Each structure stands twice: as C-alpha cells, then as structure tokens.
Amino acid sequence: MVVLSQPAFDHVSLIEAYKPTTLFNGIPVVDLSDPSAKTLIVKACEEFGFFKVVNHGVPLEFLNTLEAQALKFFNMSQSQKDMAGPPDPFGYGNKRIGPNGDVGWIEYLLLNTNPEIISHKSIFILQENRENFRCAVNNYIKAVKNMTLQVLELMADGLGIEQRSVFSKMLKDERSDCCFRVNYYPPCPELQALNGENLIGFGEHTDPQIISVLRSNDTSGLQICLKDGTWVSVAPDQNSFFINVGDSLQVLTNGRFRSVKHRVLAGPKKSRLSMIYFGGPALSEKIAPIPSLLAEGQKSLYKEFTWCEYKMSAYKSRLADNRLSLFEKD
Numbered sequence: 001m002v003v004l005s006q007p008a009f010d011h012v013s014l015i016e017a018y019k020p021t022t023l024f025n026g027i028p029v030v031d032l033s034d035p036s037a038k039t040l041i042v043k044a045c046e047e048f049g050f051f052k053v054v055n056h057g058v059p060l061e062f063l064n065t066l067e068a069q070a071l072k073f074f075n076m077s078q079s080q081k082d083m084a085g086p087p088d089p090f091g092y093g094n095k096r097i098g099p100n101g102d103v104g105w106i107e108y109l110l111l112n113t114n115p116e117i118i119s120h121k122s123i124f125i126l127q128e129n130r131e132n133f134r135c136a137v138n139n140y141i142k143a144v145k146n147m148t149l150q151v152l153e154l155m156a157d158g159l160g161i162e163q164r165s166v167f168s169k170m171l172k173d174e175r176s177d178c179c180f181r182v183n184y185y186p187p188c189p190e191l192q193a194l195n196g197e198n199l200i201g202f203g204e205h206t207d208p209q210i211i212s213v214l215r216s217n218d219t220s221g222l223q224i225c226l227k228d229g230t231w232v233s234v235a236p237d238q239n240s241f242f243i244n245v246g247d248s249l250q251v252l253t254n255g256r257f258r259s260v261k262h263r264v265l266a267g268p269k270k271s272r273l274s275m276i277y278f279g280g281p282a283l284s285e286k287i288a289p290i291p292s293l294l295a296e297g298q299k300s301l302y303k304e305f306t307w308c309e310y311k312m313s314a315y316k317s318r319l320a321d322n323r324l325s326l327f328e329k330d
C-alpha cells in the first residue's frame with residue numbers, strides 16, 4: 001500500500017475502496033426513430049431506471065458548442081469562478097454538493113432553466129463571453145427539453161396510458177421546476193499512486209425529479225447500481241444522451257419504474273464534463289400514482305405529497321439518503 005502524507009493528498013475523505021466494477025454492456029439503447037422505442041423505454045425503466053438514447057434529433061453542434069463554452073468557464077482562474085458562487089442553490093460550486101455537508105471531486109454550475117433566471121450572476125462573470133455562453137445554454141436546453149418531452153410521451157404510450165401527455169405536460173407547464181447542471185471533474189494525478197482506490201466525484205444518490213437527461217464528454221466515470229445491488233460502469237458516449245428515472249417518476253408509476261442509484265468517480269488523467277437537464281414539475285403538482293396504472297383494488301405505495309414538499313425534504317437530506325422512504329406508506 002502506498003501511504004501519501006498530507007499535504008501531498010489532502011482529499012482523504014473522498015477516497016473509497018469500492019469493489020472493482022465492470023463496464024456494463026447491457027445498458028438498453030433506444031433509437032427514438034424506431035417504432036419499438038416505446039416498448040423498449042418501458043422495459044428499460046422497469047429493469048434499470050436508466051437507458052441510452054440515440055437518434056435523438058438534438059443537433060450535435062449544440063452539444064459541442066456548450067461543451068466548449070463550459071470548458072472556457074471552468075478554465076478561468078479560481079478567484080474569477082468563486083465570484084459566481086457559492087451556490088444558493090444556483091451558481092458555481094466547488095467540492096461542496098448541496099447544503100448538508102456532502103463533498104466530491106467536482107466543480108459545477110447549477111442553473112435554473114427559467115430563461116429569465118439563466119441570467120444568474122455566474123454567467124455575468126464571463127464578461128465579454130457571456131452572450132455566447134447564455135446562447136449555448138439556451139439552445140441546448142430548448143432542444144434537450146423537446147427531446148425529453150418526446151421520451152416522456154413515448155413512456156406514457158408504452159405504459160398504455162390514454163393521455164400521452166400525462167408526464168410531458170408536467171414539464172411543459174410554464175411553472176415547471178427544471179434545472180440544469182454542468183459538472184466538471186478535474187483529473188487528479190495523485191490518484192495513480194493509490195492502487196485500486198477510487199476518488200468520489202459525485203457520491204451515490206437518486207435524482208428527486210421526474211427525469212434527468214445526461215450528456216458527457218468522452219470520459220468514463222458514471223456508474224449505476226443494478227437491481228441486485230451491483231455497481232457497473234457506463235461507457236461514455238458523447239453523441240448520445242443517458243436518461244435517469246427520478247424519484248418522482250417512480251411514484252407516478254407506483255414503483256413500476258425505479259429511480260436509479262448512480263455515482264461518478266473521478267479519474268487520474270482526463271477531465272470529465274457532463275451536462276444534466278433535470279425535469280421537475282410545478283411546485284404545486286401533486287405527485288401520486290397515475291390512476292390508470294393502479295390495477296383494481298391496488299393502492300398507492302406512497303403518502304400524498306406535492307413536488308414542493310418533496311423538494312423541501314430532499315434539500316434537508318444527505319446525497320446518499322433514501323429520500324422516498326419518508327413518503328412510503330407503512
């Protein structure tokens with residue numbers, strides 16, 4: 001074992017000796033132009049709460065432009081970036097995730113997707129480049145949101161729900177509570193000396209919203225937890241999107257879809273850059289199973305709550321907590 005003394009390695013709390021994970025080649029791939037997409041989506045949400053989307057229709061130019069703009073941001077000096085933080089929860093964050101003491105080997109920008117709030121102070125510190133950045137974020141979010149609405153409609157269709165817009169209308173609502181996150185995991189060269197140990201970039205958690213749509217650069221690091229509790233690595237694919245079922249969708253489907261536990265490990269050589277669109281409903285939206293998904297006599301597994309109540313409770317929790325357990329019926 002190599003023992004590194006302080007200050008050579010002062011991020012000890014982020015080091016974890018996880019069991020080695022294998023690259024999983026069973027991640028479902030859904031081609032949005034394929035007529036069987038709706039069936040595949042439902043199967044993937046039941047089995048994994050996670051799938052990859054190809055033929056998504058989002059111009060690759062939007063992905064690459066935003067990546068370049070985000071790198072410009074993260075390559076600025078630390079003092080400049082600090083002017084855009086600390087997150088409240090929006091803005092620039094460095095190592096601290098959320099308000100309750102969680103940390104990771106990460107820098108990020110968290111933005112509200114409401115177009116007026118995209119003019120958050122974090123964008124203003126970009127000075128002469130802010131219009132380019134704002135435009136790249138807006139183009140990306142608009143296109144990704146459209147694709148997400150399509151996926152949600154296929155989901156409803158695949159579940160046999162008469163009202164195809166049952167999920168998508170929650171995001172279409174002008175009061176919907178969606179946010180956007182750009183995560184940057186810098187390389188950590190000292191990691192090479194720590195044989196077999198892992199550096200936590202973003203600790204294990206489920207996403208509280210309905211759906212999360214992730215795109216990353218070509219650097220690995222994302223892992224998901226399978227039904228049997230095994231953690232597996234997801235091969236990066238910079239031209240595709242990865243969809244996560246969030247806690248709220250698990251409730252809307254009365255547990256038929258599962259919100260996927262996931263985490264990110266940082267690497268020694270390459271930086272990872274990911275962009276995640278989190279689709280949440282209006283604060284007043286009631287989160288309860290869609291009635292037609294309940295078989296006769298079947299009851300909801302969850303107590304009634306609104307997205308506002310769930311979100312407030314989530315923000316009091318630690319990242320790895322099972323946030324839904326507070327809302328499960330006894």
Ligand SMILES: C=C1C[C@]23C[C@@]1(O)CC[C@H]2[C@@]12CC[C@H](O)[C@@](C)(C(=O)O1)[C@H]2[C@@H]3C(=O)O
Pocket residue numbers: 089097098099100102110179181205206207208209278314315316317318319
């Ligand atoms: C530790 C926390 C960070 C988080 C809010 C929370 O209290 C628990 C949920 C976390 C999470 C996970 C998914 C998204 O990245 C996020 C923005 C969200 O909505 O819930 C984060 C929150 C955050 O980073 O503020």
Ligand SMILES: O=C(O)CCC(=O)C(=O)O
Pocket residue numbers: 181183202207214216222262263264274276
């Ligand atoms: O950065 C990633 O790849 C995933 C991060 C994540 O899960 C999140 O921001 O909620």
Ligand SMILES: [Fe+2]
Pocket residue numbers: 205206207212262
């Ligand atoms: Fe997440």
